[in-house]
Amino acid sequence: MSSDPSSDPLGVGAERSDPSSRPSSGHPAPSLSTRVVHGGVPGGRPGEPVVPALVQSATFFGGGPDDGVELGYTRYGTNPNQRLVGDRVASLEGMEAGLALGSGMAAITLTLLSMVEAGDHVVSSQQLYGATRIFMEEELPRRGVEVTLVDPDEAGAWEGAIRNTTRLLYLETPTNPTLRVFDPRPVAQVGQRHGLPLVMDVTFASPVNLRAGEWGAEIVIHSATKYLGGHSDLIAGVVAGPMVRINEVRRLLRLYGPALDPHAAWLLDRGIRTLDVRIERHNRNALELARWFQNRPEVARVHYPGLPDHPDHAVAHRLMDGFGGMVAVELVGGADAADEFCRHLSMAALAPSLGGVETLVSLPRLTSHRSMTAQEREGVGISEGLVRISVGIEGLEDLEEEFARALAHDGSGSGRS
C-alpha cells in the first residue's frame, strides 16, 4: 500500500503479502500437511495466543496527518484475519499472493472484471457453475465484453476461439456437477502462445487434491465456502496468483466492496487447519461410495473421476493427489426417481452447497443449473435424473445404509432395502 495517502486516496496501491507465509530461505519448504496447520502463523513469543486473534474491527488507528500513515480499513481487505487466509491459500497453491473476499462469486466476478474492459473478449469452458455461466453469458456481454464458451473436449476449440481482443482463458475443474476433470496444460499452452493467462476455478479440488498453478494456471479461485471452510458455516472466496494481478482484484474489492467479514475469515482460517485430514476422508468415502453406487441396479451411471470408466480418469490420476469428495449419480428412473430418492433421505440433507463435513445432496436441475433449459443441461451432461452428492466425513457404513434406504424408495421399482 502506498505510504502517502494523498497520492492514493482510495488506498488502492500495491500491497505485499505476509512474508511469514512463505518458507524462509535455506530451509526445505514444509509439506502441505504442515502448511495447512502452520502456514502464515510464525511461531509465537511466550504469552502470545497460539490461535490468531479475531480482530473484529472495521477500521484501524492511523497516525497523525504527517506520518505517512497506512490506511487500515476492513473493506480494503487489510484486516489481519482477511490477510491471513489470503496468504494461507496463496501458500497452499504455491502462488505469490492471495486475496480473501466475501464469497466465491465475489472472487470470480471481481477477478474477471479486473482483467477485462468493454471491447475485450473472454474464452471460457462451457462447463461452469450456474452463476458463473450466467455472469459469462449475460453480465459480461452487458458490459461490452464478448464471451465465447467452448467445449473443452473439442480439440483446438480454445485456439480457434481466440481473437485479437481476447484477454483470458477460463476453466473450471473438476466441474460442477458432472465431475469432469479437464487438463489445464494444453489450455495453458494455448494461452502462452497468445500471451493470455489461464484463470481456474478449482473449488471442487481444494489445494490438497490439485494445485493448478503446477499445471499452468496463472490465477486460481476458490469458493472457500466449500472445502476450505469445510463446515458449511461461512461464505467466502479466495483468489490467488501473481501480486500484480491480485492487486488489481484488490482495487475492485475496495470499490465494489464485497469484503470478507473478519469473523468469517477467522472461521475460514480455523477450517483450513484441518483441510488435509478432512480431504483425506472425503476422498476415501467418495471413492468407496462411488464404487458402491456402481453396483446398485437403481443407478444408471456414476460420475466420479476416481472410477476407471470415468472419461477423465487418466487425467485426474496424473494431475490430482486425490479424486475429491463429490459424486454424481444418474438414477434409472430419471427426474421422478431422483425426487423420490431425495424425499427418503434423513441423515444426508438436501441442501445446495458442498464441501462440508456433513453429507449434502442436491438436484442440479433445481439448484445450481436451474437457469438453463433441460436441453442446455443435457448439452453439458446434466441429465434430469442427476443427483449430486457432497460426500461428508461420516462413517461409510452409515452413508451406504442411508443411500440404500433412499434408493429402495426411488420409485424405479427395482429397489432393494
Ligand SMILES: Cc1ncc(COP(=O)(O)O)c(C=O)c1O
Ligand atoms: C465451482 C463453484 N464455484 C463457485 C461457487 C460460488 O461460491 P459462493 O457460493 O461461495 O459464492 C460455487 C458454489 O456452489 C461452486 O460450486
